[in-house]
Amino acid sequence: MTFESILQGINGFGRFQKMILAMLFFSRLGIPCHFMLNNFIADVPSHHCDFSSLDDGGVFRNLSMEEKLVVSIPVQEDGTPSSCRMFAEPQYHLLQNSSNSPDARTVPCQTGWVYDNTTLRSTVTSQWDLVCERRGKNKATATIFFIGAMFGAITFGSLSDRFGRRRMILLCYVSTILVGFASAFSTSYVMFVVLRFFTGFYSTGIFIIAAVLSVEWVDIEHRKLVGVIHSLSWSVGSTVFAGIAYLVTDWRWLTISVTSLLILVFVMWRWLPESARWLIVNGKHEQAHMYLKRCAKMNQAEDFFDTIKTETLSAIVVTEKRDRIYSLFDLIRTPKMRRLAFGSGLMWFCVSASYFAISFHITGFWLDIYFTQFAYSLVEIPAKISLYFFLDKIGRRTAVVGTQLMVAICLGINIFLPKDMSLVITVIAVIGKGFSSATFATIMLYTSELLPTVLRQTGTGYNNCLGRIGTAAAPFILLLDEVWKDLPQAVLCSVALLGVIATSILPETSNKCMPETIDDIEQQ
DSSP, rough: HHHHHHHHOOOTTSHHHHHHHHHHHHHHHHHHHHHHHHHHHHHOOEEOOOOOOGGOOOOOGGOOOOHHHHHSOOBBSSBOOOEEEEEEEOOOOTOOOOSSOOTTEEEEEEEEEEEOOOSSBBHHHHHHHHHHHHHHHHHHHHHHHHHHHHHHHHHHHHHHHOHHHHHHHHHHHHHHHHHHHHHOOOOOOHHHHHHHHHHHHHHHHHHHHHHHHHHTTSSSHHHHHHHHHHHHHHHHHHHHHHHHHHHBBBBHHHHHHHHTHHHHHHHHGGOOOOOOOHHHTTTOOOHHHHHHHHHHHHHHHHHHHOOOOOOHHHHHHOOTTTOOOGGGGGSSSSHHHHHHHHHHHHHHHHHHHHHHHHHHOSSSSSSHHHHHHHHHHHHHHHHHHHHHHHHEEEEEEHHHHHHHHHHHHHHHHHHEEEEEEHHHHHHHHHHHHHHHHHHHHHHHHHHOOOOOOOHHHHHHHHHHHHHHHHHHHHHHGGGGGTOTTTTTHHHHHHHHHHHHHHHHHOOOTOOOOOOHHHHHHTTO
């Protein structure tokens, strides 16, 4: 008897599974908010030098604010006031002649900056002046968060394979709430980025554990549906986040608002079961029997379960070595596992880099930042729902290859479009985001099905770690526009194509039993 046959007998998608799915769905609603938080709290509002140091107590003081700006701030080639430089002395002649004097001496901002707070009342950018020569620090806030997510993925992937899914997800709930609230009260830039590192560290634990736990409790027939619904929680959370960001324009209160979404999930944890698959492969047959009995009772399949004894569960999985502790090394110890780890890791890196680079690039379009965020998130919902109807027909691998190829095409098209076609560029960017989200949704399910139970969480952590490396690189890829305006798009297009190649070397998993041990992988 296999675990799949037991699930089938006790209804592998009954009320018990739907309860788990609902709890884990809500657990992920706040995670994309934290992942996209930097789009708003680190937004760079329009700014110019604080020119109060030029006040000579005479003519300058009697000028209007618009006139002070004219005589204090040089104009750039595009006709906008400079963001990073000011005149060393007031240029009163500019009130009659709007052309800059080529010999007028300019200096860096002397006493800070003045920010336009009409859209966002407060950001970390204006809080700690992360502009001009400090622009790199602004981008680093997102990168440091994702470096934390990278370490969190590898850490909690391993810990949840060793200590169980349920215990580790509780630790992640509590820790994310604590460091999330603490970061809102940061008194310095260093304190803020340290706390954001740990927010990424713990929140990614929720992300990967919830993904695996939801799939491990359902039968083969419904794995596809669960994978799509689980991924939709990210899109719904992102869409809701656009509304929250629109209403809450202070970065501290916005951070508190998105962290508060996890409190309800923390309360519901007591009803969340451990993975019966994990319990069985780790020799905890009595606990597995208890959870399966609870599942059978809720699904009204007690008659079938009465024939299942604890001894029956002990015969389901025969591992290479009983009570053995698995590690990252086991991902590369055998030939087929090594190939699987290389292909899936590279796939995650490429998909994550392109997905988040598109997600972070929400300025400079036809829509404002709120509607761009909303459109980017809303397009994910039909894109992911469409997967439900195609995943079994075309297979997981073909779905990833096809959608990622479309992402590369959309990125490539936008390189060649004239910049004044902002509406067309926005539409293509939104379509590209839709395909990218469909790719991301598929690889979550795909890699869960590829990995054996004994290494599923460790492997998921490893893949997420490489994905977070790609995500951390995304903000700096966008900075390449200083070299050439379209260089970020060209790099991301190449990365997306590399992801297509990496996926092509992986096996198909559609309508197949999930492997339990490394031997199952090697014998395929």
